[in-house]
Amino acid sequence: MMKKLDLTRLDLMDALDLAILVEQEAMERYEELVAQMREHRTEEAASFFHFMAKAEAKHGADLLTQRAKLFGKAPRRVDRSLLWEVEAPGYETVHPFMTLREALNVALDAEVKAYAYFAEALKLPLTPPVKKLFEELLQEEIVHQEMVKKELAKAPPEADTTPEDFADEPVAQ
Numbered sequence: 001m002m003k004k005l006d007l008t009r010l011d012l013m014d015a016l017d018l019a020i021l022v023e024q025e026a027m028e029r030y031e032e033l034v035a036q037m038r039e040h041r042t043e044e045a046a047s048f049f050h051f052m053a054k055a056e057a058k059h060g061a062d063l064l065t066q067r068a069k070l071f072g073k074a075p076r077r078v079d080r081s082l083l084w085e086v087e088a089p090g091y092e093t094v095h096p097f098m099t100l101r102e103a104l105n106v107a108l109d110a111e112v113k114a115y116a117y118f119a120e121a122l123k124l125p126l127t128p129p130v131k132k133l134f135e136e137l138l139q140e141e142i143v144h145q146e147m148v149k150k151e152l153a154k155a156p157p158e159a160d161t162t163p164e165d166f167a168d169e170p171v172a173q
Helices: 012-039 043-071 100-121 128-154
Strands: none
Touching (some): 043 100, 043 128
């Protein structure tokens, strides 16, 4: 396993593994957000986060298939300790009782963050196969951003409420 992530030293297998881990991390985070939103009965946000979890899972599965075709069962040298929130929404961006519009904005910010990650990586001296993969991932992030923007355009405007409007009053013990 690699101890420190140096993108310039990645070969194509390592780059695919990194991309798979990015998608897995994002999928798992969206699944956490689904549970949190359902706990607070904000089903529109939960449904959208569920949609995003499935999209991240599908992209990860596609990358895993590509890796298997190229490298079979070769052991992974890149692990999750080498990345943090490349595409996963930050915990600080969510709160109970989120509206659909807020959930969409969280997802858009995550896609923009992933785009920025790969855009910065492409400034490095990468091997041609890794550069090509990162260019494809960058384009995928643009597609994801456009998809979220279309959903945002269809989403109802925000109501004049705040999360505190839904919070229960403290109960005396």
